[in-house]
Every structure is written in C-alpha cells, then in structure tokens.
Amino acid sequence: TRPNLGCRELVKRNLIRILPAIRNDLTDWVVAGRIKASQLLVILTWQAEETITQHLEDTLQVCSKALVDDESIVREQINKTLIYIGYFVPINIWFNLIRSHFEQASNLGLLCLIAPLLTGVTCDELIQAEKIFDQLLTIILKSEYTDNFQVPIQNELLRICRLLIEKCQRQLEPNAYRIFKCILSLLSIAENDELKQQCQQTLNDLAVNTFENSSLNEMYEKFASQLFDDLKQTSNDWLRSTRDRFIFETFIMQAGKIYIN
Incomplete structure (x- = not known):
C-alpha cells in the first residue's frame, strides 16, 4: 500500500537531513545501529519514491558496503531498499552512477547491487x-x-x-x-x-x-x-x-x- 500523501511529503522535505546520519550508521561498528539504520533506510526509500534520486550516488555507495555486512538482516534490508530504488528511479540514472565504479573495481559489494536494482525494473x-x-x-x-x-x-x-x-x-x-x-x-x-x-x-x-x-x-x-x-x-x-x-x-x-x- 502506498503511504499517504502527508507522510510522503514529510519524508521528502526532511530526507536531506536524515540520510547522512543513516549512511554513517550503516558503516558503524555497532551492530544494533547498523540494523536500525538499514530498516529505516527501507522505510524512507519507500516513502521518498522518486525523490531518492537526488541523493542516489552516496546512497548506492554505502549500500554496496552494507550488502557485504556480516549481519544477514542488514543485507536483507538493503536488498529491499535497492528494489525500491530500481522501481522508482529510471534505469539509465542508477546504472550510469554504478557503471563508473565497475570500471575502477570488481568486488562483491558492487556486484550485489545489480540483482535487487534489476528486480524493480x-x-x-x-x-x-x-x-x-x-x-x-x-x-x-x-x-x-x-x-x-x-x-x-x-x-x-x-x-x-x-x-x-x-x-x-x-x-x-x-x-x-x-x-x-x-x-x-x-x-x-x-x-x-x-x-x-x-x-x-x-x-x-x-x-x-x-x-x-x-x-x-x-x-x-x-x-x-x-x-x-x-x-x-x-x-x-x-x-x-x-x-x-x-x-x-x-x-x-x-x-x-x-x-x-
């Protein structure tokens, strides 16, 4: 079910303030913090819809690191986040952002971005x-x-x-x-x-x-x-x-x- 208009507008207006803290927590050494940050990122991406595009490059970079997290629940939540991104953001935008990274490196975190993003396409x-x-x-x-x-x-x-x-x-x-x-x-x-x-x-x-x-x-x-x-x-x-x-x-x-x- 799509979130109501009031929730979506509130998230869109405050996304720029919230996302940096979430991205920091996703790479923190405290397990509980990483789990809560990954869960919150799913909800924000779902409610932000296409507005997440404005913050996409930094979000994809931290997602590539979180996809190889030791905690399975973190990986699962980040997969859900990327599915939403693949659905709301046109393929040419997200692919052009990750392509340059594949030209410089070939690691598991980058590779793990592809399947969930494609799921939403x-x-x-x-x-x-x-x-x-x-x-x-x-x-x-x-x-x-x-x-x-x-x-x-x-x-x-x-x-x-x-x-x-x-x-x-x-x-x-x-x-x-x-x-x-x-x-x-x-x-x-x-x-x-x-x-x-x-x-x-x-x-x-x-x-x-x-x-x-x-x-x-x-x-x-x-x-x-x-x-x-x-x-x-x-x-x-x-x-x-x-x-x-x-x-x-x-x-x-x-x-x-x-x-x-």
Whole structure:
C-alpha cells in the first residue's frame, strides 16, 4: 500500500537531513545501529519514491558496503531498499552512477547491487535500454567475476542470470548467448556440488524459457559454433589452468552427442 500523501511529503522535505546520519550508521561498528539504520533506510526509500534520486550516488555507495555486512538482516534490508530504488528511479540514472565504479573495481559489494536494482525494473524497460543492457552483460562477463573462485561472487552472478531469465524469458533471446556463456563459465570452475546443480538447472531454464521449450542439448547445439569461434581466439595460448580451456572441456562434457565440424 502506498503511504499517504502527508507522510510522503514529510519524508521528502526532511530526507536531506536524515540520510547522512543513516549512511554513517550503516558503516558503524555497532551492530544494533547498523540494523536500525538499514530498516529505516527501507522505510524512507519507500516513502521518498522518486525523490531518492537526488541523493542516489552516496546512497548506492554505502549500500554496496552494507550488502557485504556480516549481519544477514542488514543485507536483507538493503536488498529491499535497492528494489525500491530500481522501481522508482529510471534505469539509465542508477546504472550510469554504478557503471563508473565497475570500471575502477570488481568486488562483491558492487556486484550485489545489480540483482535487487534489476528486480524493480520491468523487462520492457530493460530491453528498451539496449545500450545499458549491453553494458550490464559486459560487466557480469568480466573475467574478474567469471574466473573468480569465491562462492559468494559465483552465487551472485548466477542470481543475476536467473533473474534475467525469469524476468525476460523469450525477450532475452537476442542476448541469450552471453547469459549462456556466463553460466557455462561458472559451471566450468564451480567446486561446490550445489552450485553445479544450480548452474545446470539455470541452463535448462534458459533453454526452456527463452527458446520455446527447447531442450538443453538443442541450446548447446545452437550456441556451439559461436562459442567455438570465441574460444579459437585464445586456443593457441591455452595452459592447463586457462579459463577458456575449462569452458571448452565443460561444454564438451555437458553437450552430449553433439558433433561440431
């Protein structure tokens, strides 16, 4: 239920006075303070609606730190905050604010911003923002992420892929290969059995939801040529530990009885 007009106006007028204190408390060493600050930020963002745009850059920066907080309740509240931001703030505004940070660093906190922000965006908005969608996929395919053995980063990448598949389904088809390659890259280095199963299930969901109930093998066959063209560019330099070699071997093991000339 939308807050009444009086509450919304009161929050909008006083947001500039309250937010700095909340941002400070979110990075405080006192656990109780961080929890209360995260809970208050959710309520303020919900009531402020599009007015939060005026304070967005600093808010997103502190959210990226709070998303890796030791307390799960803080992380949950910040996720809710970002969902509201994704809903109230146009995608071109919030994405342009976080993109520059991805150009300078690749860490878990930044990556964790993407999924909740996208949750508040409709598929049509995402598809229409074609350039932003392309840049977003470029970010999640950065080798600093797809080659990373840290399970939290692998889980977050998979979360983003699953969200895009569920949100866009058949509309995702023009970008499906890049999603496929991201998941395959994760599968190729996953050491956790549960994560491997989740990757395989997500690949199956991509095939079923994006290509009109295609089988997983049909999707492998569809993308085989494009994947091999990509891998050929580095094949002469492969070592035992080369990332593209892992992807190639995983594809061969997963593809079954598909023969490629």
